[in-house]
Amino acid sequence: MATASALLKLDAAAGFDDVSYEEKARLFDEVRADLRYPEYLYGCYECGICVAACPSARFYDFSPRRIAQAAAREDVELVYQQMQEDIWECSQCFSCLRCPRGNNPGGVITIMREVAVNNGLASARQALEGYSRIIYKIMSTGTQVSPDMLQPDAFPDWGPEVKDVSDNLALWRKALPPETLHTTSTGWDVDPRTLTELYVIWFETGALEMIKEVDEGLYTILEEIMEERLEEEGITP
Amino acid sequence: MTIPVALLKKKATFKRDPERVPEDFHEELFRLEEEGEWLVDRVTGPYVEVPTKYGRPKKVPKGHLWHHKSCGQCGHIPGYSTSIFWVMRKLGYDYNDPRDQTSCTAWNYYASATSNAAAQAAVALRNFAAAKETGYFPLIHCGTSYGHYKEVREELILYPELRAEVRKVLAKLGKELVMPEEIVHYSEWFYAMRDEIASEQKRDMKGIAVTVHPACHYYKLVEGDAIYDPDIYGGQRTAIVTGLAEALGAEVRSYSTWFDCCGFGFRHILVQRDFTRSFATMRKIEVMKEEADPDVVLTHDTGCVTTLDKSQFAAKAHGRNVGVPVMSEAQFAALSMGAHPYKVCQLHWHSADYRPLLEKMGIDWEKAWAEFEAEVKRLERGEVEFLTWDDVDA
Numbered sequence A: 001m002a003t004a005s006a007l008l009k010l011d012a013a014a015g016f017d018d019v020s021y022e023e024k025a026r027l028f029d030e031v032r033a034d035l036r037y038p039e040y041l042y043g044c045y046e047c048g049i050c051v052a053a054c055p056s057a058r059f060y061d062f063s064p065r066r067i068a069q070a071a072a073r074e075d076v077e078l079v080y081q082q083m084q085e086d087i088w089e090c091s092q093c094f095s096c097l098r099c100p101r102g103n104n105p106g107g108v109i110t111i112m113r114e115v116a117v118n119n120g121l122a123s124a125r126q127a128l129e130g131y132s133r134i135i136y137k138i139m140s141t142g143t144q145v146s147p148d149m150l151q152p153d154a155f156p157d158w159g160p161e162v163k164d165v166s167d168n169l170a171l172w173r174k175a176l177p178p179e180t181l182h183t184t185s186t187g188w189d190v191d192p193r194t195l196t197e198l199y200v201i202w203f204e205t206g207a208l209e210m211i212k213e214v215d216e217g218l219y220t221i222l223e224e225i226m227e228e229r230l231e232e233e234g235i236t237p
Numbered sequence B: 001m002t003i004p005v006a007l008l009k010k011k012a013t014f015k016r017d018p019e020r021v022p023e024d025f026h027e028e029l030f031r032l033e034e035e036g037e038w039l040v041d042r043v044t045g046p047y048v049e050v051p052t053k054y055g056r057p058k059k060v061p062k063g064h065l066w067h068h069k070s071c072g073q074c075g076h077i078p079g080y081s082t083s084i085f086w087v088m089r090k091l092g093y094d095y096n097d098p099r100d101q102t103s104c105t106a107w108n109y110y111a112s113a114t115s116n117a118a119a120q121a122a123v124a125l126r127n128f129a130a131a132k133e134t135g136y137f138p139l140i141h142c143g144t145s146y147g148h149y150k151e152v153r154e155e156l157i158l159y160p161e162l163r164a165e166v167r168k169v170l171a172k173l174g175k176e177l178v179m180p181e182e183i184v185h186y187s188e189w190f191y192a193m194r195d196e197i198a199s200e201q202k203r204d205m206k207g208i209a210v211t212v213h214p215a216c217h218y219y220k221l222v223e224g225d226a227i228y229d230p231d232i233y234g235g236q237r238t239a240i241v242t243g244l245a246e247a248l249g250a251e252v253r254s255y256s257t258w259f260d261c262c263g264f265g266f267r268h269i270l271v272q273r274d275f276t277r278s279f280a281t282m283r284k285i286e287v288m289k290e291e292a293d294p295d296v297v298l299t300h301d302t303g304c305v306t307t308l309d310k311s312q313f314a315a316k317a318h319g320r321n322v323g324v325p326v327m328s329e330a331q332f333a334a335l336s337m338g339a340h341p342y343k344v345c346q347l348h349w350h351s352a353d354y355r356p357l358l359e360k361m362g363i364d365w366e367k368a369w370a371e372f373e374a375e376v377k378r379l380e381r382g383e384v385e386f387l388t389w390d391d392v393d394a
Helices: A004-008 A021-033 A049-053 A055-059 A064-072 A076-085 A105-118 A122-127 A132-141 A161-167 A169-174 A192-204 A207-214 A216-232 B005-009 B025-034 B071-076 B078-090 B106-112 B117-134 B143-158 B160-172 B186-192 B194-199 B242-247 B273-291 B302-310 B312-317 B329-336 B355-360 B365-380 B389-393
Strands: B039-041 B047-051 B057-061 B065-068 B137-140 B178-180 B209-213 B251-254 B296-299 B326-328
Touching: A021 A076, A021 A105, A049 A064, A055 B273, A064 A076, A064 A105, A076 A105, A076 A122, A105 A122, A105 A207, A105 B106, A122 A207, A132 A207, A132 A216, A132 B106, A161 A169, A169 B365, A192 A207, A192 A216, A192 B117, A192 B160, A207 A216, B025 B039, B025 B143, B039 B117, B047 B186, B057 B186, B065 B078, B065 B117, B071 B078, B071 B302, B078 B186, B078 B326, B078 B329, B078 B389, B106 B143, B117 B137, B117 B143, B117 B160, B117 B178, B137 B143, B137 B186, B143 B160, B143 B302, B186 B194, B186 B242, B186 B329, B194 B242, B194 B329, B209 B242, B242 B251, B242 B329, B273 B302, B273 B312, B296 B302, B296 B329, B302 B312, B302 B326, B326 B329, B355 B365
Parallel strands: B039 B178, B065 B137, B209 B251, B209 B296, B296 B326
Antiparallel strands: B047 B057
């Protein structure tokens, strides 16, 4: 028997009636306007090879084939539903590149996620709840995960070694022979000039601006940190 | 029942249909250089040619390498990075461990999409330009950085408007567009250097049963760059990791879900680990245990080591069939060359129990741990500020 959530994914039950067709079409147009889109989607044989290879399809009501089909059929309603319900389940492993037609459903999802973030869709806000500290870390320090993130209350499922690392962190980092690895709050010691250059990239490409739509508080913090540094260097973003 | 790799070798060999071989990206790479679009950072000095998926030989430089570090390795599996450096030092190849390097930021991009094609390409090319400024050639430690940089290269070749945007950004930094002649993953260096590594072997790996997890972003993203060797799996799977493990004398055993991802998921490993743990346990570790019963799982990417290692603790509490150490082939190679399991390979940062493996390798881990603790005491007493390469080999 089909589950309730599977039934909800039928075309006829795409839902989101409170959102106008025009708005859904606008978002789909944004997806299609991405310069990578034509190289990511050629059409679908419906062979299911992508689903067989997909890790997320094994544990979620998720299918890369439906993503490729909905986009290829230009099914505005279904694409919108997928942007609200499906895209954050993808593992971004790109096993679906096995597609004999040359599609890249994982790549289409990357673009759909970007559009979801840029437009502050509820799915993006929800998916990124609890993720702010990671965005903060990568955008402000240039390294994504740091040794001091290994806290037992953050990773209780990773075993007692996490506490050992946390308890001995400063000493164990000093015990590492590469000179760049004695850090605890960044993966390695990043040169301040390098960080300035990274901040310029975030400003100039609009990547920083994207944060505003999903987490205004985080955006304000990041903007302040970056503007202060750029100001010190005499750079106007 | 275990499936020896020797049996797979008897299967039909993958033969390339010349009509279906994609174009070599180098033609476009050099054409764009001729047109003044970018500089190609060439492989100079001694290199090893390795075979790739469609038969194109790939140059892997032996030395003078700029180590593009991995944030996940440096942050959470430091023995991974340390082992790469240690092996290179032991073989006598010089390198540059830069501070003028950022993460590729692709872990975040694949997790949260809070970035875009131009930002990602600018980050990549800033790092490549920084490498070129030093005169050293980039060697990419992380599988995701490697995969993503290949994607970036492909996008920049395809889209002139993206090149124009990135050029504008890099001009603000006073940098030119630089693209390496080859994007080289550290595991390709280990594959290329496997005979040299084996010639320096101090510990016999005969009798060590290994399963290999090939990393998705290594061979699925822009597949043409990945190493495929007709002599390994008949060229039907990437030869990476397996080639090295066999050269070191280990017994590589196959298992049916080798193509499956590890379950990392990028955002899942950080904020939705129920998926990651389930997948890693049920589709990888348990299948390996049931079909191949390995002494160790070897892989070659940050996320895969983390996922396959860390997912086992909770699974064990649920009575699942887990309990096998996981490490990078760089750590395995370092151990085979006589590296200290804690001072160099930093196995105390790992979760799954690696001690039975060390015993099988003939390593007295209790003695080794006491040696490491003695060094930590020196640090604690302030006798030394940091441990040096000389200290870890003492």
